[in-house]
Amino acid sequence: MRLPAQPGERLDRTRPLTFTFEGATVEAFEGDTIASALYAGGRRVFSRSFKYHRPRGLLCCTGSCPNCLMQVDGAPGIRACIEPARAGAVVRAQNVLGSLDRDALAVIGKIGGPFTPVGFYYRTMIRPRWAWPYYEKVLRNLAGLGRVDRHGRRTRRFDTEHRRTQVLVIGGSEGGVTAARAAAAAGEQVVLVDEGLSLELGGLDELGIEVVAPARAIGIYEGGLVPVDAGNVLLRFRAERIVVATGSLDQPLVFPGNDLVGVMLPNGIRRLVREWALRPGERAVVIAPAVEPIVDDLRAAGTEVARVFDLNERPPKEIVARGRKGRLASVRVDGETVACDLLVMSSGRQPAYSLLAQAGARIEYDAATGIFVPRDLPANVEAAGSVAGTSHAVPNLFPASAGKRRFVCLCEDVTTKDVRRAIAEGFDSLELAKRYTTVTMGPCQGRLCHLASVRLYARETGSDEAAIGTTTARPPWSPVTLGLLAGRGHEPVKHTSLHRRHEELGARMMWAGAWRRVHSYGDPAEETRAVHRAVGVIDVSTLGKLVVSGPDAVAFLERLYPNRFVDLKPGRIRYGVLGTDAGRIMDDGTIGRLSEQQLYVTTTSTGAEAVLEWFEWWNAVWRMDVEIVDVTGALAAVNVAGPNARELLGRLTELDVSPDGFRYLDLKEAPVAGTPCLLLRIGFVGELGYEIHCPSPLAEHLWDTLLERGADLGVRPFGLEAQRILRLEKQHIIVGQDTDSESNAIDAGMPWIVKLDKEDFVGKWALEHLQERGPRERLVGFELDGAAVPAEGSQVVVAGRPAGRVTSARWSDELQRSIGLAWVPPALAEEGSRLEIRLNGSLQPAVVRARPFFDPEGTRLRS
Amino acid sequence: MSDLAFLSPSLASAVDGVSPRYRSPLEHALAGAGDALRDLSTLGKLEVRRELDAALEAGAPEVVRIAPNRTLVLCEAEAAPALAAQLGAVDVSAALAGLALSGERLMRRLTDLDLDGLPAMGAVAGIQCTVLRDEDEFRLFFAQEYGDHVAAVVLDAMAGLR
Known part of the structure; x- marks a missing residue:
């Protein structure tokens, strides 16, 4: 039932629309919220409470309380009183079993009371321990704020937009609008953000003020960052000046029956009557400090005002509301009982200071006005209107009366008795009690319960509000859907220049840091066979690549690596292991000398960024005459390996590729297939091989030519899995796979790399110490007796005791054996030592192999 | 001294x-994307690691100062190797992808950089970019390995504004 048209109402009565609630059609007008339309249709119970499933009705109508949370189009926790009614919306009640009017779970509120005091689940549901997951499931179903569809996917699109403005005004209250007008008049760029509750925002755009509504500021972060929830877009404002005009909030009175349906706050009445032309009740009682506007609103709606208690005149000693089936029936005030179906109550208004507190304001209790007010605002933040502390509230209103529950916190169903109990249990500070009782932690975020809980605390502990203080204000100030914060969810990913080629070949891709790399092209064993018998090509563009040049380039690398480089001749390459100050292995790669003063350094794929940072750091510390250029992305790289590699390369270049013309560990610059290239003869996979580095835009051409011209040579692309098998046959380590943050080059079986006779290098002292101390464990190859392959990380067992771990293991088709690398005690690091590896619960015998399984002399590699 | 020819794609020969x-690193990703986006990846790009003196600056087609001793020079692709030798610069033509797009609103969906304070370096689409502005057109230069990613994010943001 609607009242006749009200002046300034939000409704457009010429535009009706319908949506459904629990399957039934609800009629509404444009301008209605879901709650106002339901109210017009006669609905009074809007939700069931969190714990006791008590019926709850409209209370604030301003999005401040939890009483109208519903599920709208599948999204739970929507505040129906501020959610615009949309044609076709599907609205459901949440946290009920059955219906809102007959919720089977209401039995908890009737019989569970004595058994479910605050924190009961910490005490009564902890035994037996194993049953907790089951208890938790039950609790989740009984208490909660709607259901989330576990299989739900992104149904709405959420975007993020970065905005800048000189002045950002939060809140379209009178103070906010005044501040916005003044700033615009002074020629400043102004944006005003409003929740959509303010009516007088027209005409502002003519002044050049941008109005963003309905939208909610989530918080104030450092640097003047204010994220604003504008529905489908998260606006991240950076403002030079922030004006907070969030106004003040009606504070409820705490008395028995204060949660009955029909008990409302003054602003709720105002909105129902003035904005949606609804009659809030038939017969009302008013208990509040400023009663005239409330009485005006009620009379405008034709509600009979049965009795008015002005708190400014005489605070009552007793208030008891009684109901029937959860609906208000009468109120008794100081012995006088008045029958009514509506109780408009308030203890006053408290500034909505949370955003100011987040920005760094100090919050102080003002005994004269009975409210907490913001003080000492940061330089770029201002408070305008009643948030600055112009309101007041009547303190100490806990009318003493025994019996029924008095709710301090409607969100979490916490009563005065619960708070007293928490204090008795020793939770004697407000912050601790907040965490234990969860008062102020529900959907209202303290809007309606913070002041009341501080007062209650002060009274129960014989203290005062000023001494108790406030709890910490944190974002989000307004509830926000996680989808909005998640945004579009793009995760940065790196692709090599050959990515499309791999896709075309049907490659199975895998992550390697931020890179997508080829795991295999379908058959890793077949791929290893091609490398051993013919020729394989693998995309190694992901390798980190640095050009280090300058008069001090060699000296610089001498000081960074344990290796020696002064004797590295131009055109030659050396394998290097980069160590930390503590002598631990950080990365590995090859160092090639392009010229006297230019070196080409490759790193692992995932270590490239860390190595570059490391180099730049030390260059800054040592102030040497060195320039470091990262050319990782500039160059693609393809490793061509196998007995036919020389023949294939020879077809594409005029370079002398004969064994003497292009030796193992030689570095050459020459065109290949018409593209300028850098060629490195190295052999990670153990066969004759060339790593060809070329400008990335030409990589597809090089790759295509290699496959085309090598077709008769049996060329085949191979992926990381084949590479891992091939390198394991040679016992070549992978940093980060076979080593960890504790490993050093000596223990990892590469003592020949460490030149302790060098003058100084990073980690020298530590490596000297390690050398002296002797190894505690060694990295060795092993061969399993059976065909099984142990998982990486499997235990090495010696004489029944754990003695080490497997770092890599694979089946080698070439060797017809299960092989791997493992860390073992030094005593076992000898060729032929026996050990056992735990595999699927049983112990599998294995034997240590100190030399590469395949081509131990390296004749194929050097051929 | 090596002239680092292997860094210069324009030195390719038949x-x-x-x-x-x-x-181009954006070629695949922008196929079928229409003409709202322009691929600038094939431009010549040089990085100078010291202060550029004025005389040289006059001869270079476009000079973008990144830091006092770090400058990005944009030029014709073919001119890159010679100009690199002349300026003592590194040819980064192959390292950087380039993308031109228009619309401040679109840029606001991609970056929190101050669009009135360009050119600048900062994250666009989550990736470190050098960003230039001419009126309503923005040019981005970034590591080419992120080409597919940046193109996908930009196209997605454009879809969100339609």
């Missing part, structure tokens, strides 16, 4: 009448 095909 073999048996077949010239190496130059593939």
Whole structure:
């Protein structure tokens, strides 16, 4: 039932629309919220409470309380009183079993009371321990704020937009609008953000003020960052000046029956009557400090005002509301009982200071006005209107009366008795009690319960509000859907220049840091066979690549690596292991000398960024005459390996590729297939091989030519899995796979790399110490007796005791054996030592192999 | 001294009448994306690691100062190797992808950089970019390995504004 048209109402009565609630059609007008339309249709119970499933009705109508949370189009926790009614919306009640009017779970509120005091689940549901997951499931179903569809996917699109403005005004209250007008008049760029509750925002755009509504500021972060929830877009404002005009909030009175349906706050009445032309009740009682506007609103709606208690005149000693089936029936005030179906109550208004507190304001209790007010605002933040502390509230209103529950916190169903109990249990500070009782932690975020809980605390502990203080204000100030914060969810990913080629070949891709790399092209064993018998090509563009040049380039690398480089001749390459100050292995790669003063350094794929940072750091510390250029992305790289590699390369270049013309560990610059290239003869996979580095835009051409011209040579692309098998046959380590943050080059079986006779290098002292101390464990190859392959990380067992771990293991088709690398005690690091590896619960015998399984002399590699 | 020719894609030469095909890192991702986005990846790009003196600056087609001793020079692709030698610069043509797009609103969906304070370096689409502005057109230069990613994010943001 609607009242006749009200002046300034939000409704457009010429535009009706319908949506459904629990399957039934609800009629509404444009301008209605879901709650106002339901109210017009006669609905009074809007939700069931969190714990006791008590019926709850409209209370604030301003999005401040939890009483109208519903599920709208599948999204739970929507505040129906501020959610615009949309044609076709599907609205459901949440946290009920059955219906809102007959919720089977209401039995908890009737019989569970004595058994479910605050924190009961910490005490009564902890035994037996194993049953907790089951208890938790039950609790989740009984208490909660709607259901989330576990299989739900992104149904709405959420975007993020970065905005800048000189002045950002939060809140379209009178103070906010005044501040916005003044700033615009002074020629400043102004944006005003409003929740959509303010009516007088027209005409502002003519002044050049941008109005963003309905939208909610989530918080104030450092640097003047204010994220604003504008529905489908998260606006991240950076403002030079922030004006907070969030106004003040009606504070409820705490008395028995204060949660009955029909008990409302003054602003709720105002909105129902003035904005949606609804009659809030038939017969009302008013208990509040400023009663005239409330009485005006009620009379405008034709509600009979049965009795008015002005708190400014005489605070009552007793208030008891009684109901029937959860609906208000009468109120008794100081012995006088008045029958009514509506109780408009308030203890006053408290500034909505949370955003100011987040920005760094100090919050102080003002005994004269009975409210907490913001003080000492940061330089770029201002408070305008009643948030600055112009309101007041009547303190100490806990009318003493025994019996029924008095709710301090409607969100979490916490009563005065619960708070007293928490204090008795020793939770004697407000912050601790907040965490234990969860008062102020529900959907209202303290809007309606913070002041009341501080007062209650002060009274129960014989203290005062000023001494108790406030709890910490944190974002989000307004509830926000996680989808909005998640945004579009793009995760940065790196692709090599050959990515499309791999896709075309049907490659199975895998992550390697931020890179997508080829795991295999379908058959890793077949791929290893091609490398051993013919020729394989693998995309190694992901390798980190640095050009280090300058008069001090060699000296610089001498000081960074344990290796020696002064004797590295131009055109030659050396394998290097980069160590930390503590002598631990950080990365590995090859160092090639392009010229006297230019070196080409490759790193692992995932270590490239860390190595570059490391180099730049030390260059800054040592102030040497060195320039470091990262050319990782500039160059693609393809490793061509196998007995036919020389023949294939020879077809594409005029370079002398004969064994003497292009030796193992030689570095050459020459065109290949018409593209300028850098060629490195190295052999990670153990066969004759060339790593060809070329400008990335030409990589597809090089790759295509290699496959085309090598077709008769049996060329085949191979992926990381084949590479891992091939390198394991040679016992070549992978940093980060076979080593960890504790490993050093000596223990990892590469003592020949460490030149302790060098003058100084990073980690020298530590490596000297390690050398002296002797190894505690060694990295060795092993061969399993059976065909099984142990998982990486499997235990090495010696004489029944754990003695080490497997770092890599694979089946080698070439060797017809299960092989791997493992860390073992030094005593076992000898060729032929026996050990056992735990595999699927049983112990599998294995034997240590100190030399590469395949081509131990390296004749194929050097051929 | 090596002239680091292997860094310069424009030094490719025809073999048996077949010239190496130059593939822009954005070519695949922008196929079918319409003409709202322009691929600038094939431009010549040089990085100078010291202060550029004024005389040289006059000869270079476009100079973008990144830091007092770090400058990005944009030029014709073919001119890159010679100009690199002249300026003592590194040819980063192959390292950087380039993308031109228009619309401040679109940029606001992609970056929190101050669009009135360009050119600048900062994250666009989550990736470190050098960003230039001419009126309503923005040019981005970034590591080419992120080409597919940046193109996908930009196209997605454009879809969100339609």
